Amino acid sequence: MIDWPTATLEVKDRDPLVVQNPKTWSHSHSYGGWGKFFLGLQEKKILATRCVNPSCAEKRLWLPPRCECPDCWSEMEWLEAPQEARIYTWSVVKYPGELFKLPSDTPLISVEIEGVCTKLLSWLKDGEPKIGMPVNAVFNTGRPTNTILDLAWVPK
Amino acid sequence: MIKLSRENLRIPKFEKPVYVVAGGLTDYRKRYPEKNSCQLCTEAIRMAVEQNDLKVSPDELRSMVNWCVYSQFADHFGDQLLAAAKIHDYLGFDPLGNIEVKTGGATGGSAVLSAAQAVASGYANCVPVVGWERMDEVSTKVGNSYIASAACKDFESELGWMYASYYALMAQRYQFENNVPRETLAQIAVKNHEYACYSPYAQSPGKYSIEEVLKNDIVSHPLSFLECCTMSVGSAVLFLADEETAYKLTDQPILLKAICGGSHTLRTADRRHMPILLLPNETEETYKDYFTGDRADWPGFSSFLASRMAAYLAYNMAGIKDPVEDFDLLETHDAFTISDIQTYEDIGLRPYGRGREFIESGDAYFEGRLPTNLSGGLIGTMHAVGATGIFQIVELLWQLQNKWEKFHADPELWHRYGKNKPSDFRNLQVENARRACAISHAGTGSHVTCAILEKP
Numbered sequence: 001m002i003d004w005p006t007a008t009l010e011v012k013d014r015d016p017l018v019v020q021n022p023k024t025w026s027h028s029h030s031y032g033g034w035g036k037f038f039l040g041l042q043e044k045k046i047l048a049t050r051c052v053n054p055s056c057a058e059k060r061l062w063l064p065p066r067c068e069c070p071d072c073w074s075e076m077e078w079l080e081a082p083q084e085a086r087i088y089t090w091s092v093v094k095y096p097g098e099l100f101k102l103p104s105d106t107p108l109i110s111v112e113i114e115g116v117c118t119k120l121l122s123w124l125k126d127g128e129p130k131i132g133m134p135v136n137a138v139f140n141t142g143r144p145t146n147t148i149l150d151l152a153w154v155p156k
Numbered sequence: 157m158i159k160l161s162r163e164n165l166r167i168p169k170f171e172k173p174v175y176v177v178a179g180g181l182t183d184y185r186k187r188y189p190e191k192n193s194c195q196l197c198t199e200a201i202r203m204a205v206e207q208n209d210l211k212v213s214p215d216e217l218r219s220m221v222n223w224c225v226y227s228q229f230a231d232h233f234g235d236q237l238l239a240a241a242k243i244h245d246y247l248g249f250d251p252l253g254n255i256e257v258k259t260g261g262a263t264g265g266s267a268v269l270s271a272a273q274a275v276a277s278g279y280a281n282c283v284p285v286v287g288w289e290r291m292d293e294v295s296t297k298v299g300n301s302y303i304a305s306a307a308c309k310d311f312e313s314e315l316g317w318m319y320a321s322y323y324a325l326m327a328q329r330y331q332f333e334n335n336v337p338r339e340t341l342a343q344i345a346v347k348n349h350e351y352a353c354y355s356p357y358a359q360s361p362g363k364y365s366i367e368e369v370l371k372n373d374i375v376s377h378p379l380s381f382l383e384c385c386t387m388s389v390g391s392a393v394l395f396l397a398d399e400e401t402a403y404k405l406t407d408q409p410i411l412l413k414a415i416c417g418g419s420h421t422l423r424t425a426d427r428r429h430m431p432i433l434l435l436p437n438e439t440e441e442t443y444k445d446y447f448t449g450d451r452a453d454w455p456g457f458s459s460f461l462a463s464r465m466a467a468y469l470a471y472n473m474a475g476i477k478d479p480v481e482d483f484d485l486l487e488t489h490d491a492f493t494i495s496d497i498q499t500y501e502d503i504g505l506r507p508y509g510r511g512r513e514f515i516e517s518g519d520a521y522f523e524g525r526l527p528t529n530l531s532g533g534l535i536g537t538m539h540a541v542g543a544t545g546i547f548q549i550v551e552l553l554w555q556l557q558n559k560w561e562k563f564h565a566d567p568e569l570w571h572r573y574g575k576n577k578p579s580d581f582r583n584l585q586v587e588n589a590r591r592a593c594a595i596s597h598a599g600t601g602s603h604v605t606c607a608i609l610e611k612p
Contacts, residue, residue: 018189021235021293034310058158064311064423071158089332089457091324092377097301097317108315108376110325110425110457118425119457121315121325131332147314 033067036078041150044139046083048116049076060117083137085111085153088119090129101149109153111135125152158430167472168416170276175402175409176609178395179550180204183573184359184538187292188389193234194246197288200391200543201247204284207563210405220401223280224254227267227287229541232302234290243286260306261489262417263287264392264545265596265605269415271396281398282405287543288391299387306599308423316376320384320492322424322600324376327494329457331378333450336512338378341493342369343515345383348490348529351522352536354582356570359386360536383493385534392543392550408557413591414473415607418465420455424600429453433464435504436471437478442507451509460495460601463502470593470606471504479504480519480526484589485555487548489597489604490533499595503606522584530555530584545596545605552592552609560585 009019031038040047048061053074063081068074088110096104107124125138135153144150157164180203182196191199205214212220224247226240236242240256257267264287271283291299301317312322330336346366352358364382372380395405402409421427432443432454446454455461467479476482486505490496500511505519505526514520520528531537531551538547554563561583563569570577594607 013189016189029309031310058428062426064308064425089325089329091321091328093316093318093321093324094374094376095297095300095318096321097299097304098295098297099301099314100317101314108321108325110329117428118423119427121312121423121425123315131328145314148311149314 034065037065038146038150041139042141042144044141046081046137046151047078048081049078052077058117061115063113063116063118063120081116082113084156085113085135085137087124087129087131087133087135088112089131090124101145101147109135111153123149123152125154127155158428160433165468168414168469169473170272172276172278173399174272174275174412175397175399176394176412176549176553177397177402177405177409178204178208178210179553180207180393181357181547181550182390183357184386184388184390184540186359186387186389188290189292193239193288193290193391194243196389196391197243197286197393198247200393201284201286204393204395208406209408211407212405217405218248220282221249221284222252223274223283224249224252225267225271225274225283225285226254226256227263227285227542227546228256229258229260229263229289230302230306232305233293233299235293243288247286259603260598261491261541262545262596262598262603262605263542264547265415265594265607266417266545266603268394268396268545268549268607269417269605272412272415275396275398281401283396285394285396285546286391287393287546289540289542290389291387291540292389296387311425312423318376320379321376323492323494324379326424326457326498326600327378327492330494330498333458334509334512336497338370339366340512340516341383341497342366344490344493344496345369345535347515347521348533348536349382350536351530351584352532353578354584355532355537355564356573356575356577357390358532358537359388361532379492379494383535385491385539386537388538388540390538390540390543392546394546394549394553409612410553410556411610411612413608413610414470415605416466416469416473417603417605418462418469419603420461420601422599422602424457427455427457427461429456432508433461433468435464435468436476437504438507446508454508458498459508460498460502460597460604462601462604463499463595463597463606466595466604466606467503470608474608474610476608479593483526483591483593485530485552485586485592486526486528487531487552487592487594488528488533489544489595490529490535491539491597493535495597499597503593503595522582522586527586530586545594548594548596549607549609552594555586555589556592556609556611558585
C-alpha cells in the first residue's frame, strides 16, 4: 500500500479554501551569444556589437549587444564601447519588486554613449542623478552578480 | 524598422463588416479569493448573454458560436499553463476551436483584433472574446516582479523589477523635453479616480485633490501610487459577429469599423530616431519646429511609435480625419498618468509636445470635446490585464448603445458587488455618442491596438 504524501500545503484560509503553493526551484538560464557581454564586464569592458554588412545603413554600436543585426539579419562584430556617457533620463525606485538585488532608493539611469544607437538602462552607484550629467562606467568584479547590475556609473 | 515602406504601411481591410453585439463584466478587486478564474469568466459571459437585451436566449446564442478567443496576460500569475483550455471547457464550448492571445498589457485589444480577423475573413460568424487575469496569488512585491519579467530579463528586469520605474524614466525625460506642470499629470489621476466613483465595477474609486495625488507615496520618482494603475482580478467578455448574425442577436449592434496593431522594441533603450509618422490631421508643417531645445529624438522616450502606428492604420481604415472632432468617446490605457499624456500625442489629440492641452483644456472630461476614460480607466477601475482591452470596448459599446445607465446606475448592480450606489452618483452617459476609440497598450509601448467603434 502506498502511504499518503508527507508534504502538505499550508492552509491560509478556510472560507473559501486558500492553500499556499510553494515554489523553490531555479531556472538554468543561458545568455547564449550575449554571454560575451556579461563576461566582458569582468574584464572591465563594455562589449557592444556593430553590423558588418556594407549595405546596411546602421553603423553605430548596439548596446545591449545583438549578435545579429535587426535591420539586415547579418552577423555583427564585437567592439568595445566607450566608458563615458551622459544621463539621458533617471528615476529613483522607491518600491522595487521582489528579486531586486539593490536597496530601494537606488537611482536607475538610461545613458547616452557616443557612437551607440541605443540608450542603455543601468544604475548610478554614487551621487544624485541629473539629465545631461557626465558619468563614467564602473564594474563589479569583486563578487559579480553575473547580471546587468555588474555595470554601473559614477559622476565624472 | 526606421524606414517604413508603402507595403509596411498598407491600410488593413476587413472582407466583411464586423459588429460588437454584447458585453459583460465582473467587478474588479485586488484580491478575489471568493471566485476562481473559471467562475469569474462565467459571471462575465452570463452578463453578456443575459443582460444585453439580446433577441435570442443564452442557449440559442451558444448554439451560434463557432470560434472562441481567450485573453490572459500572464500564465505565471495564475500558475496554470493552458488556462484558456480550462476556461473554454468550463464555459462548455468544447469541441469548438479556440485560440489564446498574449501581447502583454495589450492582450485584450489583440484578442479583440484576433476575433475581428476571424469574423472579417468569414472564418467564423459569432465569436466570444473572453479575458481575465488573476493577480492575487502572490504578494504585491512578487506581482510587480512578475510584471517586470515582461521587460527584457537579460538587460532590464534586474534594474528595479518594477514596471512603474520604466515609465518613471519616460516621465522624467518627457518632463525634461516638454516641461509639463506636475499638476497637469496629477489632473489625469484625479479625473479617472473620480469617474471610477460612478462605476460599480471599480477597484480604486476616490475623490482626490491634485495636491493629494502629488503628496501621495512615490512608487518610482516622480510617479506616485495614485498615478499608477491598479493590479486587479476580474473578467470581461465581448461577443463579435458578422452582419447577419449581429442583427439576429440585437437591434443595436455596433460596428467595429477598424482595429489595428502596432509594435516597438521591448526595451525602451533600443528606440532609434526616425521621421515622425504623420496622422491625417498633421502635416510636415506641424513639426517644423519640433526638434529644437532638448528634443533630438522621435519617438525617443517621450512617444510611443506602436501607438502612432496603430492609430495611423486605424484612422486611415475608418476614415478618421481629426480624432477630437470625429470621436465622441475615448478609452485610453492609462496605466500611468505619464503614459496617458504621451498617448494623447501619439493618437493625434494634440501634436507632439502639446499633449497637456488635451487635459488642461477640459477636452478629456465628461461634457468636454472628447470624454476620456469615463469608465474610470486603469487608474480608477481596473487592470486585470487580459480583461482590460475588452473591458474598454464593453464600456464603449454600452455608451454607444445608450445603455451606460443600465449598466452603472442600477442600485442592484452595486449590491451584487457588495457596494452601495453613492449618494452623489453622476450619470456619465454621453448623449448621442456615435463614434468611439479604444487604445490597448503593452510594455513601454511594445504592442498597441487602436479600435474604432461606430453606430451603424
